[in-house]
Amino acid sequence: MKLIVPRPEEENRLFAFIGPFQPLVWLLIFISIFPVIGAMTFFTWLYKHLHWNNDASRGNNSIRWFTTISSSHMIYVINTLTNQGGREAFDRLSFRVLTGVWVLCAMVLVNCYTGIVTSSLTTPKMKPTINSFEDLAASKDIRIVLRSDTSMGDQILRATSGVYKVFGDQARRYPNQLVDNPFKLTTALQTGRYAYPYELPLLKI
Template identity: 85%
Template sequence: MRKRQAYGLEQPPYDNLIRGPNGTFTFTGVNYKLISWMSTKFNFTFRLILINQTLVEKYGTHGAAHYQLASEENVDSITSTFHLTADRVAKNDPTSFIWTEGMTLIVPRPEEENRLFAFLGPFQPMVWLLIFISLFPVIGAMTFFTWLYKHLHWNNDATRGNNFTRWFTTISSSHMIYVINTLTNQGGREAFNRTSFRILTGIWVLCAMVLVNCYTGIVTSSLTTPKMKPTINSFEDLAASKEVGIVLRSDTTIGNQILKATTGIYKVLGDEARRNPNQIVDNPFKLTATLETGRYAYPYLHSLCYAFVCSQYEKDGKCRFKLSKLLPVSIGFTSLYFKKGSSFTKDMDKGLMELWESGLVRLWINKIHSIPKAQQCFADTKRGVTRVVPIQLSDLISAFFILAIGIGLATLSFLLEIIQSKFRRERL
């Protein structure tokens, strides 16, 4: 029976390494099952050894594994599978493919948007500006019509001789209150029997009805269906995000492609990562610690991203992360790697093809024991059944914010009135 030695890498959830006393360790996972199946089929035994940690710090986990396989004579292969790259093929021999799948992004689950200024949200700034500007011609037209009716020859109003300034202030204030009341859906009345004035107020009421109903409908909808921050489903979305950055593993294929890109969206993301060195890591543990901060997204194989989201759900008891849509990225198939010129590679090719056709690899990956049931993290929230829930303080905080501003302005006005009254008494 032949004996083989291979490097064992810890790459959860595919490969898990549990360290024991005196330098011992236990290795489990999909790739361990794969090597065990091959050893039974081709009648050989194997021994796993760990990668030199000094080389890991220098080249990264993946880079160190390929470097040692090429330079160490007593090691035959690496237990983990890797995508084909020119550098890896130049150092070692790949087998036939053993796995392929799409890539996706691990992204923080978007939170609800801040509702402090929710009362401004239904309309764009230009709409608010136009509403504000329209108040002046409407109030001005009402005041002008009132003044005109007062001074026409058929009007016998005995108050013509009153102080014009006081009269103008009183009338315009009355019209302003009426206009604001209609906008705030409070109603009111204007007692004029002139057709022209009725047409003016009728048009304004019609316009206000449209504005008020649109505003009320949007606010009601925002209270019953919380508005979430934009989700990230592509590299373009990630590049445009101001709250979420990208984290890359420098020893992975997709990480190298992004970091070495000279044009396009890859270059944009690569430049961002280079500006922040903490966003470039070289092992799965640093990657996990960085992702757990909730400020970064990571592109990789769908099954690994899926397992990460599930493991975080199992750890925290809530869905902190989600997956993006599949990315339009093609990086090929993954293969095992053996030492350059090894005769064992041909035998493994035949066994791996048989293993692929049997469907065992997919079965093993689908049954990774570290993946808990966290289906709610992947459910389509848009299709979820809504239920009646009490309105929270955060939903109406903007109303209390306006109330606080109003009380403050009223208090300030009261103090100014006292100061003005005292100043007048001193002058007298």
């Protein structure tokens, strides 16, 4: 018993920009941004705090200063992730170590992401091929089409168990999957949405 199946189509690459990383990885990258910004803001506050002597002016401008510095660090972190670059003015070793670790991680992520996206866009990825009746039963895109005037179609429609019963129930549920002449069968197969089972003729010697 054989199957006539449509030629495998190329998978949709509309959302290829999301594919390189799994959702959990995207979530972890998003979460990691906030501790990095918080640590950079803390180091900046610490360095500035060591040089502040006027408590009154520090209290009056603390909220505005915190907002400005946090926004600046956020822009720097996002620019690094998007491969835009940027600069930070502090020359303290601890701050440089923190930004260096972040830049290194961002460089690895950006290069991995770019490489995977480039390869996925240049190399076509085909949908899985249907090689058996089990593959056809599990497929969501391809359905079976039967000729009701053949022994093969009658056998599937009369089946009471197994994969044949699945096909029979499917054909009864969707009447357009039952045809009674080869012209309708050809029309259905040309749509690329149906597979047709048939038996090889026995050769008498």
